[in-house]
Amino acid sequence: MFDYLANPTRFRAITAVIFPVAVAVTVAALLYGLYLAFFASPADYQQGETVRIMYIHVPAAWMALLAYLAMAVAAIFYLVWRHPLADIGARAMAVPGASFALITLLTGSFWGRPMWGTWWVWDARLTSMLILFFLYLGYIALADGFERPERGSKPASLLLVVGVINLPIIKFSVDWWNTLHQGSSVLRFGGPSIDPAMLLPLLVMALAMLGWFISVSILRMNTLLAQRRLNVLEIREQSPQRGKV
């Protein structure tokens, strides 16, 4: 499967089909999700209208975890099988993934201020999410911190794999420690405890974010492939003798 995709021309042909579908899903799900989030879903009996922050905060948190997991899988493929496309995939997903982590932190603050009376607290869930954001930043800095990008691939991939330990900590932090953050109400043993009228907009917004993540990651992967091709051509031009061999 991965060998099949290793050919950049074949990869571009496949993504040329997936990309417009992902964009269409993003636009359709976003429009429907906005309608559900602002007009069709009720206010919460305890939190009132602030519950509408949940429709952006929770899907962003799911996507921040999913993106990191996808990058870590790609990093394992790169470290074990030296698959160049896996490295490019991880690099392409880093900025969209970091964006989701940042959105989670900022929207969480905007939700926490009226509900908890504070913008920030060093709670287990919030702190572990902040660490995830720093892991994203660390990966980006390490991967792009070398003059030749390939040299940053190995240390950055190792950081990704080590950082996976943070994912279960984020997920179960609300169960393992006493936290201000509320417990899981969707992805929990025994099924979702959230009302279906609120679950639907949450899932539709998550689909919109997934579509956006796939679209932007494909776009960035194709850009990185073009960048590498350009670098090779420039190196060959600088040393014409080697280029002719």
Next chain:
Amino acid sequence: MSSDLGFFAMGGYGFYIWSSWGVAAGILIAVTCHSLIRSYLIKEQLNRHLTDKTDGDHLD
């Protein structure tokens, strides 16, 4: 008119709700624009490079 104002006021939590959505939209739009602009610039540079090379080969 008053129902519109009520909608934007969001039960007195309008600042927090609209700021959350605004910040999220801003980040997603910024990343999308950055990715599109970077893609355009790199592909333009690559095309120019390939065109120049073809012209050079032709002259040789």
